[in-house]
Amino acid sequence: MALASERPDAQSRSGMSAADRKVLAGTMVGTTIEWYDFFIFAQAAGIVFATLYFGPLEGESPGLAQLVAWATIGISFFFRPLGAVIAGRLGDRIGRKAMLVFTLVMMGSATALIGLLPTYAQIGIWAPVLLMLLRILQGFSAGGEWGGAALMAVEHAPVGKRGFWGAYPQIGVPVGMILATLVLFLLRTSMSPEDFLAWGWRIPFLLSVVLIVVGYFIRAAVAESPVFKRMIERKRDTATPLRSLLKTNKKQVVLAAVIFIGNNAAGYLVIAFLSSYAQRTLGMPAAPVLLATLLASFGWLIFTLYGGILSDRIGRVRTFQIGYALIFLWMIPMFMLIDTRSIWAYGIAIFILTIGLGLSYGPMSAMYAEMFPANVRYSGIGIGYALGAILGGAFAPLIAEALLRGTGWSGSIGLYIMGLCVVSFIGVTLVKETKGAPLEAEEGADAGTGHHS
Numbered sequence: 001m002a003l004a005s006e007r008p009d010a011q012s013r014s015g016m017s018a019a020d021r022k023v024l025a026g027t028m029v030g031t032t033i034e035w036y037d038f039f040i041f042a043q044a045a046g047i048v049f050a051t052l053y054f055g056p057l058e059g060e061s062p063g064l065a066q067l068v069a070w071a072t073i074g075i076s077f078f079f080r081p082l083g084a085v086i087a088g089r090l091g092d093r094i095g096r097k098a099m100l101v102f103t104l105v106m107m108g109s110a111t112a113l114i115g116l117l118p119t120y121a122q123i124g125i126w127a128p129v130l131l132m133l134l135r136i137l138q139g140f141s142a143g144g145e146w147g148g149a150a151l152m153a154v155e156h157a158p159v160g161k162r163g164f165w166g167a168y169p170q171i172g173v174p175v176g177m178i179l180a181t182l183v184l185f186l187l188r189t190s191m192s193p194e195d196f197l198a199w200g201w202r203i204p205f206l207l208s209v210v211l212i213v214v215g216y217f218i219r220a221a222v223a224e225s226p227v228f229k230r231m232i233e234r235k236r237d238t239a240t241p242l243r244s245l246l247k248t249n250k251k252q253v254v255l256a257a258v259i260f261i262g263n264n265a266a267g268y269l270v271i272a273f274l275s276s277y278a279q280r281t282l283g284m285p286a287a288p289v290l291l292a293t294l295l296a297s298f299g300w301l302i303f304t305l306y307g308g309i310l311s312d313r314i315g316r317v318r319t320f321q322i323g324y325a326l327i328f329l330w331m332i333p334m335f336m337l338i339d340t341r342s343i344w345a346y347g348i349a350i351f352i353l354t355i356g357l358g359l360s361y362g363p364m365s366a367m368y369a370e371m372f373p374a375n376v377r378y379s380g381i382g383i384g385y386a387l388g389a390i391l392g393g394a395f396a397p398l399i400a401e402a403l404l405r406g407t408g409w410s411g412s413i414g415l416y417i418m419g420l421c422v423v424s425f426i427g428v429t430l431v432k433e434t435k436g437a438p439l440e441a442e443e444g445a446d447a448g449t450g451h452h453s
Contacts, residue, residue, distance in 0.1 A: 031172025087144020307362025
């Protein structure tokens with residue numbers, strides 16, 4: 001049963017106040033900008049970076065430049081845990097809000113600087129080096145971003161609507177994809193491929209400055225998490241949240257990482273690989289492919305929100321299980337449809353994939369928050385999420401490219417994702433239902449492994 005302090009008045013409300021909407025907008029805007037940045041980077045890695053930053057590698061071995069370009073996506077993931085550790089330590093001690101503003105500015109600044117970066121032809125080896133350093137900075141800031149956003153949403157939420165409220169930072173993924181895809185679609189249809197390669201690809205990166213300014217003012221107006229406020233009032237802060245976390249909640253960190261692997265890998269197929277595969281390998285025109293991706297992003301948004309709502313009804317675990325079962329069953333049929341080279345088949349294939357993606361992503365904020373005690377919660381969910389991203393999506397495009405080149409059969413990529421979904425399905429099955437767990441459990445409580453009503 002939820003604690004009385006967890007906004008019992010809010011639980012009975014049918015609508016949202018202006019303050020509630022401000023909180024949800026603040027949690028969504030940062031993850032939107034994060035995934036806008038990541039999506040345009042992933043698209044550039046699939047279309048532009050191999051030529052402009054790693055071109056000399058192509059002379060050594062055909063296809064090597066593209067493989068290295070894909071690897072630049074993954075390198076930043078190794079710095080996500082570091083960002084999660086530092087942001088988690090500070091977020092568990094000085095508050096969720098301050099870290100949300102800091103990570104937002106850091107992420108956007110790195111993205112804008114990529115838009116100004118000279119190419120290999122202009123500054124030689126420094127071009128790929130600086131590209132990777134900025135990518136690392138993106139990863140560091142992203143490591144601290146999601147945890148703070150998830151906690152601000154869930155810790156403000158009425159007890160019976162944590163899944164729904166927690167889905168708002170999650171829909172930052174499809175909303176970011178929608179914004180990025182719209183920008184790329186307009187650019188690709190309004191200029192020649194030569195102009196896009198020469199300078200047009202920089203515009204989406206520079207536009208992130210606008211998003212940073214908007215996001216800063218939205219987040220600056222959001223109140224601090226009520227759970228964090230009460231924790232500080234009771235002086236239950238921990239001098240070393242990471243040490244306390246690893247001492248008492250290692251199991252929850254591991255489970256959080258394992259649960260995310262399959263979703264993140266499958267998601268990065270949509271974010272990065274499939275669009276490039278359709279254009280470069282299957283020879284499909286860019287504009288229709290981007291339009292299909294845009295429509296699939298709306299599906300991802302809808303099903304992520306629904307996943308959060310459904311988890312409030314049937315539980316987090318069951319919703320995750322349904323999502324992973326759908327991804328598993330759809331993988332081989334999806335690639336069979338895509339390989340027809342029909343844009344309609346391509347659009348249908350990735351839209352159906354977003355059903356499973358949404359159901360296995362929407363409940364994540366609520367489940368993870370309910371798995372950890374308040375004094376190590378920011379650190380716990382941030383590190384678990386970051387480790388899952390390393391094991392899942394970090395090198396999914398690179399692995400997919402290598403499997404395609406090695407086997408000549410796109411279905412091998414499907415089998416790879418299916419295997420990861422089995423791992424994550426088992427991981428989430430090991431978590432006893434968390435729905436309704438008190439968010440102010442005592443330090444070290446085994447919140448992720450016991451049933452709560």
